[in-house]
Amino acid sequence: MTSIKHHPKTETLAAYAAGALDEARAVVIATHLDLCDACRAAARDFEALGGVCLEAAEPAPMKEGALERFWLRAGGARAERAPASTRAANDFDLGLARPLSAYLKGGLDAVQWRRIGPGMEQCVLDAQGYRKGVLRLLKIAPGVRLPKHSHGGEELTLILRGAYEDEIGEFRRGDLADLDDEDTHSPCAIGEEPCVCLIAASAPLRFKGLAGKIVQPFIGL
Amino acid sequence: MSAPGGAERPAAASEMNDLLARVAASGDREAFSRLFAFFAPRVKGYLMRIGLSPDQAEDLAQDALLKVWRKARLFDPSKASAATWIYTIARNLRIDAARRLNRPLPDHEDPALLPEEEPRADVELERAQRDRRIHAAFDALPPNQRAVVMLHFYEDEPHAAIAERLDLPLGTVKSRLRLAFGRIRKELGDLA
Numbered sequence: 001m002t003s004i005k006h007h008p009k010t011e012t013l014a015a016y017a018a019g020a021l022d023e024a025r026a027v028v029i030a031t032h033l034d035l036c037d038a039c040r041a042a043a044r045d046f047e048a049l050g051g052v053c054l055e056a057a058e059p060a061p062m063k064e065g066a067l068e069r070f071w072l073r074a075g076g077a078r079a080e081r082a083p084a085s086t087r088a089a090n091d092f093d094l095g096l097a098r099p100l101s102a103y104l105k106g107g108l109d110a111v112q113w114r115r116i117g118p119g120m121e122q123c124v125l126d127a128q129g130y131r132k133g134v135l136r137l138l139k140i141a142p143g144v145r146l147p148k149h150s151h152g153g154e155e156l157t158l159i160l161r162g163a164y165e166d167e168i169g170e171f172r173r174g175d176l177a178d179l180d181d182e183d184t185h186s187p188c189a190i191g192e193e194p195c196v197c198l199i200a201a202s203a204p205l206r207f208k209g210l211a212g213k214i215v216q217p218f219i220g221l
Numbered sequence: 222m223s224a225p226g227g228a229e230r231p232a233a234a235s236e237m238n239d240l241l242a243r244v245a246a247s248g249d250r251e252a253f254s255r256l257f258a259f260f261a262p263r264v265k266g267y268l269m270r271i272g273l274s275p276d277q278a279e280d281l282a283q284d285a286l287l288k289v290w291r292k293a294r295l296f297d298p299s300k301a302s303a304a305t306w307i308y309t310i311a312r313n314l315r316i317d318a319a320r321r322l323n324r325p326l327p328d329h330e331d332p333a334l335l336p337e338e339e340p341r342a343d344v345e346l347e348r349a350q351r352d353r354r355i356h357a358a359f360d361a362l363p364p365n366q367r368a369v370v371m372l373h374f375y376e377d378e379p380h381a382a383i384a385e386r387l388d389l390p391l392g393t394v395k396s397r398l399r400l401a402f403g404r405i406r407k408e409l410g411d412l413a
Binding site: 010018020044047051052056057061066067070071073 | 265278305315374395
């Protein structure tokens with residue numbers, strides 16, 4: 001776990017804790033947090049900051065009789081029993097073990113890949129539930145290099161399997177590239193196995209150069 | 222935006238933790254009623270700031286406090302503050318509500334209410350202490366940084382909305398946030 005070298009930006013973690021990321025990006029961050037102790041601790045710090053802000057918030061008075069209505073709804077029942085686990089719910093807040101599984105029925109091995117170019121396959125996941133964003137899986141065969149591209153907005157890329165190398169460095173399982181619209185790169189899958197990435201973007205990729213222009217219609221979402 | 226509560230807040234925070242611990246231990250209704258009086262209007266205020274109508278915010282605040290009552294036994298005061306726990310419950314409820322507006326979806330179990338399978342003791346031990354440090358660091362921020370941090374948690378599209386509300390350039394908002402987050406992280410540095 002300590003081998004993770006590339007992490008989300010502080011602002012991205014803060015926005016995650018504030019509930020301000022679109023669903024696609026929130027899934028990518030939650031999956032990274034599942035693998036990265038340091039970022040999970042940082043995200044929890046920001047949640048604690050959210051708690052501080054809640055205490056400091058200007059209250060909006062509840063309607064007359066709100067507490068009586070509350071007890072009517074709560075009924076005579078006592079608070080529920082704790083589950084068998086002795087762990088308290090606030091030992092952690094982010095529910096990290098399950099973020100991606102809700103979107104990947106049957107796991108990574110059951111993904112229905114669609115070929116989008118030589119050595120490139122993708123699968124778009126349904127995570128457009130609230131606020132715009134596109135979540136997809138990309139599989140790059142070993143040795144294949146994506147054409148140089150920038151992003152129409154911010155893009156988060158998390159490595160799930162294999163590895164790639166680009167102008168920034170080497171990215172392996174758990175590493176996350178937090179790129180904004182000024183960054184351009186051309187990742188190349190390295191190692192023996194295909195590189196599988198989970199990508200959240202707010203806009204389709206923009207390719208530079210002729211090779212990219214030819215691939216663009218296939219990759220553009 | 223009103224000034225944060227200042228000196229009285231830490232006292233209120235530990236009182237709220239004690240109340241929630243009493244609810245957790247024995248289903249104490251009197252303790253819960255006091256929690257409700259403090260947090261329900263704040264959760265409602267938070268939800269209204271983030272764009273919900275007063276009626277929606279009232280309903281969702283009721284839902285959030287109902288979760289607090291029903292799941293109180295899952296709360297451990299040594300791990301995080303009551304405010305942090307209630308904040309994450311309210312945040313997750315409003316995300317789910319926004320998601321349901323767009324498409325039907327089987328209910329995700331609220332992650333704030335799921336116990337973790339395996340302890341990660343090394344990272345989590347100092348949680349309560351960290352919470353107190355974060356509190357202190359927030360109070361020590363210069364007022365203009367404190368304001369953007371609060372708005373960061375209270376706006377649906379944080380950066381652009383904060384810029385508009387405070388009539389500041391977007392770059393200024395981003396740099397103030399970065400400064401504030403940097404200070405808070407630095408305060409925690411020797412604990413990290």
